[in-house]
Amino acid sequence: MKLGLNLVGNGAHGGGWRMPDAHVGSSLDFQLWKRLAILAERAKFHFMFWADGIAVRSSARDETQLSYDSRIDVFEPLTVMAALAAVTERMGFVASASTTYNEPYHVARKFASLDHISGGRVGWNVVTSWSEQEALNFGREAHMEHSLRYKQAEEFVDVVFGLWDSWEDDAFIRDKATGQYFDPARLHTPHHRGEHFTVRGPLNVARPLQGYPVIAQAGSSGPGQDLAGRTAELVYTMQKSRADAVAFYSSVKSRFAAHGRSAESSLVMPGMMPIMGRTLQEAKDRAEQLQELIHPELGLAALIPSFGDLGGYPLDGPVPAPLADTNSVKSAHARLAKEMEGKSITIRQLIHQRSASGHHVVVGTPASIADEMEDWFVNRGCDGWNILPPFFPAPVEEVFELLIPELQRRGLFHTEYEGKTLRENLGLARPTHPAKRSAAAAE
Template sequence: MALGLNLVAAGAHGGGWRMPEAKTDAAMDIRFWKQMAREAEAAKFHFMFWADGIAVRSSAKDEEQLSYDSRIDVFEPLTLLAALSAVTEKMGFIATASTTYNEPYNMARKLASLDHISEGRVGWNVVTSWSEDEALNFGRDKHMEHSSRYRRAEEYIDVVFGLWDSWEDDAFIRDKASGQYFDPAKLHTLHHHGEHFKVRGPLNAARPIQGYPVIAQAGSSGPGQDLAARTAEVIYTMQKDRDEAAAFYASVKGRFARYGRSPDSALVMPGMMPIIGRTMQEARDLFERLQELIHPQLGLAALAGSFGDLSAYDVDGPLPPMLADSNAVKSAHVRLAKFLDGRALTIRQLYQFRAASGHHLIVGTPESIADEMQDWFEHRGCDGFNILPPFYPQPVRDVFHLLVPELQRRGLFHTEYAGSTLRENLGLARPGHFHHRQPAHLAAGN
């Protein structure tokens, strides 16, 4: 299986940073990140992954409620990626960047540059932005409607791919004798005119080492699955049980044929938070300590997107009805409604469930956690996992030193990198230049 490491701010669990042994300033400590990158590479992780947004994203009703949220101060991931690629050699890095509030030319140039700087170890997690907070930072009064975001994203990706193909792989001949720097026959200016973008090109950077950086995508809604089937090579998702994961796996991979792609051309990697103990009791005790540290203000803010302001309700009383719809992460809203159907939970019980992690949370020993990961993997619920430690540093080191060796002992995880690029290590093909993929009569027209 493939394994990614998703290091979220000061930890992925809402109460994790409050643990006595937690490093509270991890999010902005570059020495810590460098050390984690070296340790993750020693453990043979395929990549580090950053889910990111371009705002302080929260449903908190005011600054007082917001002040209990630890996911505030974080590095911009493309910048961090550049720094960490300099202290590693084989492990990849996948950074999130929004198609809603970035221009495709800038994004194509940054990622092409990073792919060269890292020597072919970069991936792009394509997101459409879900938060109203992001809209307010980019001259809008409200967030772009869900379907419009996806139409823009599809065109955006086409533009970025076209810009990466501005130059064929061997276009830059740099011939001192003739004085010619590149072969003009191997330049392909984009001249894109579409619904959302008008981009002439060409890109002022050579074609990425990997052809294209690895494309990751995290949407689980219908449009999100279609976008993933058309473009993604790593599909990041949020299922919480094996049958649900297997249904998603079959659904998204069942869409690949309509885009002329093999289902094997992408890896489905759900998020997973392991709470590891050397015994089951130790793991349960750790989980209970974490749950008790979720502050009610943080919990109420976590539910606001689906329930509105709950501050007037008794947190140990029953949940009110959910809001009818959401313009944010629609798939998450739908999944929550399905989860609550037939369940009678208090507000506190739900916010403890939600603030712990939006992903699958497994409490157990290295052996029992590996059992569940193996079960998902062998029943086609996933091709691997993106692992979210609840806080730092000990839980992530438990993954490196306890969980990974157990997976390796079972033959489920590699013991050495297969190659030097992220594509090679994930078993993904390098895309050839479009000029050599297209039928000759189409390529000649460009």
């Protein structure tokens, strides 16, 4: 299986930063990220992953409610990727860049530069953004409608690919004798004019070392799966049961053929939060402590997009029905509505259930957590996992020290990197330049 390390601010659990052994300033402690990157590479993780947003993404009703959120201060991930690439050699780095609040040329240039800097070890997580707060930072009164965001995203990705293909791999001849720096026959200026973007090109960076950085995609809705079927090589998803994971795996992989791609050309990697102990009781105690440390105001803010402001309801009273629709994460809203159907739980219980942002939480020993990971993997519910530590640094260090050796002992996880680039280590093909494909087809 493939493994990514999904880094969320001060930890992926809402109460994690309050744990007695948590480093409360981890989100902006570069020395910590540097140490974790070195340890992750020693453990042979395939990549570190940042599911980034370009706003304080909270639906809190006011500043007081917002003040209980620990995910406020976070690094811009491409900056961190460049720094961590300099202290590692084989592990990859994947981060989000929004197709709604960026320009294609900026994204193409930044990721191409990072691919060269890292020696071919980066990936772009293609997101359309889900929060209204991002819209307010970019001159809009409201977030673009869901289906329109995905339509724009398709063209955005096409433009970026075209920019990366501005130059063939051997275009820069740099001939001192003749004075010619590049071969003009190997320059392909995109001259893109579309519905959403007009971009002449060419890109002022050579073609990425990997051809294209690895393309990740995190949408699980219908349009999100369609975009994944067209472009994604890593599919990041939230699934809470093996049955749902198997159904999603089958659904998203079935969309590849329509785009001339094989199901094996992409890896499905759901998020998982392991809450681990050396004994089951130790793990349960840690999980219970984490839940007790979720401040009610933090939980209520997280429920606003799906239920509205529940601040006037008793915490131990029943949860009202979810709102009819949402313009944010469609798949997560649909999954929540399905989970709530026919159930009667309290608002406090729902807050605790959603403490890991909708991801699969597994409480247990290294062996029992490995059992769960293996079960999903062998039953075609995933090709690997994005692991979300609840806080830093102890839970992630325990993954390195206890969980990885257990997976390796079972033959489920590699003991050495297969290559030098992220594509090589993930078993993904390097995209051939379109000009080379055309020439080969004409022979």
